[in-house]
Amino acid sequence: MKQNNSFLGASASALLAVAAVASPSAHAQSSLTFYGVADDAISYVNNQHGHANLYLRQGNLYASKFGLKGDEMLGGGTHAIFVLESGFDLNEGEAASSGSIFNRQAYVGLSNDRYGTGTLGRQYTPYFLFVGPLSSVGSLTGAAGAHPGDLDGMDTTVRASNAALYVSPQWHGLQAAGMYALGGVAGSIGSGQTMSVALRYAHGPLALAAGYLRMDNALTSTANTEGSTSAAFDSTSTGSFGVSEVNQGYVTARSMRDVAMAGSYTFGPTRVGLMYSNVRYLPGARSLFADTASFNTYGAFARWQVEADVNLAAGVSYTMASKGNGVAHAARYAQLSLKQGYRLSKRTELYALEAWQHASGQTLDSTGQVVNAAPAVGDSQNLTGSSTPTQIVAMLGIDMSF
Incomplete structure (x- = not known):
């Protein structure tokens, strides 16, 4: 990714220049905002493929990023809006x-x-x-709190390109949204399409939500230009998701389907919640597996605002995979996640994250072979799973928003 350094630097400079000269004073009913987050932590992992590791890991509490957003009032309650947002690696100075x-x-x-x-x-x-x-990720962050490998996309790994999104206004606390991302291939408009719908309800201390997501692989034929007989989720697909040791055996799917629901209740300084998700990988002609693979995850969390500047959170989750594809003992993943935060100011926070995960059973590796399931904590150890059934992660970091 080093070839992107000059591109990232030039783009950041251009955005800063635009933000400096374009301000609300340029037009009384317009605004232009430059924003971002810088986040880094000293991280310890007891086992990454057989070895302990102490290293710097960025983007843990919040993803390190910068962006530009604009809002122009057009009258009659209508606004024209835009957002441009880029992730970056704080430790390497590279584009994400x-x-x-x-x-x-x-x-x-x-x-x-x-x-x-x-x-x-x-x-x-x-x-x-x-x-x-x-979900628990909303209170615990993805690095240590996402479900194994962010399997169900509750962290920020799932996005769609070429997408048209509509979000309704709220009606008595109820809100709906729908998205369709076009493949844009002549003669095959639906190639690599992504579809998603969701509902949420919020009234007083109660909040509920349910969503559906379908991402299709753009490559479905039995051969490609390299002559390979199989391929992962193709980069020309409109949808993208995280790959980890939990799901790497199924990324050759012709389609991925997710369903999730979650709810939370707030009383005083405490917020508690429950969630459930089902993720299915459907096989096709190019797939390295033959049977639909399904993962069910159950989770619970609690968050406490101890003082104005101190917050604590804890979450547990249990993920169960299905049998099939030569797997006799389906994979199981149990995870406990903790978070402690202390705000130095409105924009700066010190934090500590801890997580423990235990894996059992079998799954498929990236070649489609049956292997023992490896634990991969949250969204921070996706391809650095433990060589033992247990993995422990601890982080001490700082984040600053601007």
């Missing part, structure tokens, strides 16, 4: 995604107080936008 400067979000659209918001571009799905904040 090779060849894609605005890898996180890039969209433009219209928003109306009565009729809702419609946007076009690269965006998060309604599945994530509505359910994610109510």
Whole structure:
């Protein structure tokens, strides 16, 4: 990714220049905001493929990123809006995604107080936008709190390109959203398509949400230009998701389908919640597996605002995989996650994260072979799983928003 350093630097300079000269004073009814987060931590892992590791890991409490967003009032309660957002590696000074400067979000659209918001571009799905904040990840962060390998996309790994998104206004606490991402291939408009719908309800201390997500693989034939007989989820697919030792045996799926629901209740300084998700990988002609693979995850969490500047959170989850594809003893993953935060100011926070995960049973590796399931804590150890049934992670870090 080092070839992106000059590109990232030039792009950041350009954004800063634009933000400096474009301000609300340029137009009384317009605003332009430059924003971002810098996050880093000293991290310890007891076992990464057989070895303990002490290293710096960035983007733990919040993803390290910078962005530019604009809002222009058009009258009648209607706004023109846009967002350009890029992730970066704080420790290496590199772009988070090779060849894609605005890898996180890039969209433009219209928003109306009565009729809702419609946007076009690269965006998060309604599945994530509505359910994610109510899952344990919303209180524990993805690095240590995401379900194994962020299997169900409750962290920020799932996005869709070429997407049209509509979010309705709230009606008595109820809100709906729908997205369709077009493959854009002549003669095969649905190639690599992504679809998502979600509902959420919020009234007083109660919040509920449910979502559905479907991502299709753009490559479905039995051969490609390299003559390979199999391929992972193709980069031309509109949807993208995280790959880990938990799901790497199933990324050759012709389609991935997710369903999730979550709810939380707040009383005083305490917030508690429950969630459930089902993730299915459907096989096709190019797949290295023959039977549909299914993962069911159950989770619970609690968050306490101990004082104005101190917060604590804890979560547990249990993930169960299905049998099939030569797997006699289906994989199981149990995880406990903890978080402690102390705010030095409105923009700066010190934090500590701890997580323990135990794996049992069998799964498929990246070649489709049956292997023992390896624990991979949260979204921080995706391809650095433990060589033993247990993995422990601890982080001490700082994040600053701007």
